[in-house]
Amino acid sequence: MPTDKITAAGAGTWTLGDRTVHRMGFGSMRITANPDRDRAVALLRRAVELGVNHIDTAAFYVSPGGTLRVGTGPARYATELIRAALAPYPEELVIATKVGFGYDPEAGFTEALTAAQLRAQVQENLRRLGRDQLDVVNLRLGRGSGPVPLADRFGALAEMRAEGLIRHLGLSNVRPEQLDEVAGIAPVVCVQNNYGVDAYREQDALVRLCGERGIAYVPFFALAGTGREAGVNATRSEAVETVARAHGVTPHQVRLAWTLHQGRHVLAIPGTADPEHLVQNVAAGALRLTPEDLTQLR
Numbered sequence: 001m002p003t004d005k006i007t008a009a010g011a012g013t014w015t016l017g018d019r020t021v022h023r024m025g026f027g028s029m030r031i032t033a034n035p036d037r038d039r040a041v042a043l044l045r046r047a048v049e050l051g052v053n054h055i056d057t058a059a060f061y062v063s064p065g066g067t068l069r070v071g072t073g074p075a076r077y078a079t080e081l082i083r084a085a086l087a088p089y090p091e092e093l094v095i096a097t098k099v100g101f102g103y104d105p106e107a108g109f110t111e112a113l114t115a116a117q118l119r120a121q122v123q124e125n126l127r128r129l130g131r132d133q134l135d136v137v138n139l140r141l142g143r144g145s146g147p148v149p150l151a152d153r154f155g156a157l158a159e160m161r162a163e164g165l166i167r168h169l170g171l172s173n174v175r176p177e178q179l180d181e182v183a184g185i186a187p188v189v190c191v192q193n194n195y196g197v198d199a200y201r202e203q204d205a206l207v208r209l210c211g212e213r214g215i216a217y218v219p220f221f222a223l224a225g226t227g228r229e230a231g232v233n234a235t236r237s238e239a240v241e242t243v244a245r246a247h248g249v250t251p252h253q254v255r256l257a258w259t260l261h262q263g264r265h266v267l268a269i270p271g272t273a274d275p276e277h278l279v280q281n282v283a284a285g286a287l288r289l290t291p292e293d294l295t296q297l298r
């Protein structure tokens with residue numbers, strides 16, 4: 001397809017509460033690793049030019065240190081790169097962020113359990129993004145919720161939603177029964193868990209459950225899978241490669257297309273620091289797999 005015809009609109013749309021997004025979005029975790037700030041800013045602008053209107057981020061996506069523990073020099077926050085690239089924000093852009101985890105250069109990763117800690121993280125996101133309201137905030141759960149029940153933590157975010165600091169809420173790293181634990185506190189518009197064609201397939205049931213409840217399922221590491229890196233260390237799958245050859249596309253594009261074929265409520269947020277990969281990923285939103293392809297990839 002000619003590059004000027006490639007658009008995230010090819011993936012179709014889904015609604016997160018009252019906001020409509022193209023199902024092919026962008027994950028911003030890896031842009032902080034780009035040693036060239038201007039290139040990271042240009043990549044974000046290019047994503048939006050290509051029709052991406054759903055960007056995933058977190059205030060703790062920061063280099064050096066932070067999630068990727070790479071880089072040197074002054075801190076580069078994904079949230080601040082997004083602001084530098086895109087503010088004043090286009091009306092249709094939805095930025096989803098997450099709280100519950102934090103990063104402190106002294107203390108390393110921290111988990112926010114109390115209402116005050118969660119509020120501080122929401123305020124940090126508002127400040128770094130330069131917004132008055134966060135479109136979507138996912139409560140990112142750790143291995144256990146410690147001494148604070150999930151309902152209390154989600155309830156604290158629901159209060160901030162009622163105050164207008166947050167528009168919509170989601171959950172990340174969540175188990176199916178935890179959706180019931182928060183039922184009635186505030187609507188959950190999305191679930192963000194680790195899932196891919198050959199990774200964490202025990203999530204299939206949760207993907208279906210989300211579909212039944214009208215909740216977006218937004219997998220992370222849809223490319224990287226269990227390996228965390230989809231570059232040279234990517235898990236190779238013969239089935240993925242066979243389907244890719246049949247369509248004349250890359251295995252990464254097949255992984256993204258497979259993701260989107262798991263239900264209209266499934267959204268993709270691939271991360272890349274490479275402008276060519278960005279274009280390929282957006283193009284994958286328009287790739288239609290056949291029933292035979294899907295059987296082969298099952």
Ligand SMILES: NC(=O)c1ccc[n+]([C@@H]2O[C@H](COP(=O)([O-])OP(=O)(O)OC[C@H]3O[C@@H](n4cnc5c(N)ncnc54)[C@H](OP(=O)(O)O)[C@@H]3O)[C@@H](O)[C@H]2O)c1
Nearest residue numbers: 027028029056220221222223224230252270271272273277
């Ligand atoms: N909720 C959570 O706990 C959680 C956890 C992790 C991540 N996330 C979110 O999920 C997003 C996606 O995860 P991710 O970015 O870590 O992983 P990913 O999208 O599964 O894979 C990214 C990796 O794939 C490579 N890649 C991307 N497109 C490619 C292509 N077309 N061809 C070849 N290689 C390609 C990237 O390298 P290049 O830069 O070289 O393209 C990078 O190494 C994150 O950005 C973040 O927003 C959420």
